Amino acid sequence: MQKENIAKFLLACLLMFVSFNSQAFSAKEPQEGEDAKVNTEEEIQAYIDHHLQDSYYVNFFSDGETGAHYGFPLPVILWDGGLKVFSSGKFHHGEDIVEVDGQHYRLYHSHIYKTDAEGTITYNEAGFPANERPWDFSITKNVLTMILVSILMLIIFSQLAKTYQKRAFPKKFGRVLEPLVLYVRDEIAKPNIGKNYRKYTGFLLTVFFFIWILNLLGMTPLGVNVTGNIAVTFALALVTFIIVQFSGNKDYWKHIFWMPGVPVPMKIILAPIEVLGMFTKPFALMIRLFANMTAGHVIVMTLVGLIVIFQNWIAGPAFFGFTIFISVIELLVAFLQAYIFTLLSALYIGMAVEEHDHEHPADNEDIPVL
Template identity: 95%
Template structure:
């Protein structure tokens, strides 16, 4: 029962996370004399680009008028002549330079670069940043989402496995998962692997549900 409640809580958190990120964008009313279609297309394209980018900050929504962001920062974990750990909130969404043990870091276009105290970014002949980058092991928004999905899958399928031990027919949310499990087994594993399909079914189920849930979350 406790694991089931935890699974429901994680699922609710993921749905809230997706809901807030989906509602974060709202088209602005065009000013008089402006081309509404062009503005809308530009805003949609900018939103899609922003949505596809990874981030060191979980942003629920932003206030376009004040520029305020509502969410929470994620931990930055760097290896640069030693381990450097600090909150991504110190970057203030890329506006500030962070100094750790005498080394300065700047968040620029969703990447962390080593810079001087002024945060100078140099460019190569192709226009790409030429600054060195530390080894980055940070927990970004995408990493956090994958961790939550992985934890959710462990809890859900643990409950489903326990159900099969006690009864032939699953109950509650297990009834939703069972047709998908049978589909992967009968339509993917058996036809493509053959008689040894059981050895690889667990792996296929893990990959299938992991990608499927991530796609549902966008």
Template identity: 60%
Template sequence: MTYITKFSCAVLLFIGNFALANDIVQHSEAPEKDTKTEIKEYIDHHLQDSHDFTLFSSTDESGEVHHYGFPLPVILWDGGLKVFSSSKFHHGEELAEVDGSYYKLYHGKIYKTDSSGTISYDEAHGEHPTNVRPLDLSITKSVVMMLVTGLLLVWLFSSLAKSYAKNGSIPKGIGRFFEPIVLYIRDDIAIANIGEKKYKKYMPFLLTVFFFIWFLNMFGLTPLGVNVTGNIAVTTALAVLVFLLTNFTGTKDYWKHIFDPLGDGMPWYGKMVIYIILVPIEILGLFIKPFALLIRLYANMTAGHVVLMSLIGLIFIFKSWVGGPLSFGLSFAISLIEVLVALLQAYIFTMLAALYFGFASEEHDHDDEPELAHL
């Protein structure tokens, strides 16, 4: 088995080099962007949010790019609410004029420009435009997918709830698949981390966050190609909600643990020295925990998309009978792993959120506290 793998790898490298050499020769004749750069740009574009819902694009013989999809509403706050269709941008090719102001779509972001659409660049950083960016509240592709997922979740789970009422507390149809998951979140995530007494308060949040992330992760693997959970703004919003919920429901013991972690175990002059270091660390920890959540989800989903699309892109780089099927096989295998990752990341996010809620709602048994402090 390993022998065959090694052999095919060698063959792949060999033929791949040839193919690449071929490509370079081709491109030296025609001064176009080479395939690699094109794929890189395509992946970058895919990872970002978009102002219109493009299903696929194609380039015809004359080199003109056609996009197939539908435009989405653009909502800007620029000294007043401005709403218009994203079709006005023509996929970034044209300026949109609204109420006397000009807006340009540049690398997925909307900038305010003059009538000729000039973009001025930051001298120091080179690539960052210095144009004014109005507050962009557009219904973007990600927002559409969140709406679709939200509606799907409401429909799915309210019908599950109704089926309970009808069938005398016995789930039916798809509910048989989802009920064990709901119960798993209740028993092994919420009760295990928060405790029998207080878990009920957090259950709606945990369930919603789990299914929301899971469903969006799965949608990201469909050919629709929406990278919602791999968007830093989305994961930040989720982490902010976890942060707020943790700290607003924090008990006296939770805050005492942060500002007076040693309790009665040490005289005040001893504490003074240690607390100069310990308390800032604890306070920093408050923010690091949700920050880790948001980065973990963002990085995992983005990395998954990058790897998958790169492997698919390899097909177009190799352009050979061996490289193509091999890249296809690899990307298929990675897809399968990504299905697992989609579930796993939703689980980890929910699990850690529950863990933080557990910290926030813990209540020490005050009788054995001195004992603990001496340890």
């Protein structure tokens, strides 16, 4: 019965996701002489870009006919010769120029630029905006989401920890979390890190649940795409990189700069390759998570957009079915990407803290002598 309720809940979420986004894709009535299909395709492309990018405004949904947005603005925090704080609502979704202390700012393609009073944007030879950008410490939609997820995890796992301290069995939602916690500890941390696994299990649990919850939120109609932001995946990979390097023992560093058991000429050749490998590992973590989550969002949003473009009784149900199918796969991918990131992090840490036995096997009591 519990499995049936979970399945019904997930199906309801998927249907809500498709329904909300289909309504968001509803195009305005074309003006006389305009191509309705082209108009719709442009709006769909703009909506997909908006979903993938970060934003200074939390937008629940928009009215395609009136162009009204329903949500709330977030605080803008800039450092430009001094601290400047104001509401992103003053930008009116990029339509207005905001003046603060005699300096004008404009929201353009999800970035804030310094402009003149007219809001002029200049471009360089490569076609990118050449306007100066202030230091931006704003609470964007992605930042707000990460803060809320962090608070949620703190509350949930604090309650779970108190339950374990009382030597009691977890109740309610704790029963769902306990198998996952044990799985990360027993199947990821222990086998890959070894006897020092307890020291790093907290980090592995944090990164697993943090990524997993953010991946699931990325499938909601709220337009949250935190793990599809390469700055976020870079920060996560950077934390793993720092932990690995500071945990590395002498065997780890010796293997990198002066690999034992190989001729000296080969050691000289292999050292730069091993040093490069130190940076390619976190780079792979960053790109894998970013690319997979972004690709999934693009596919789902494109399929929903195709329902609106074709608008017939054959293509509509077909693309709707494809959307549900891909969304179910995305549920698996959301968990799989969190698992892979955690597993590889544990593997890299294990390689750094592994202690090699330099004694002869016959002198080691743990290895039987034949």
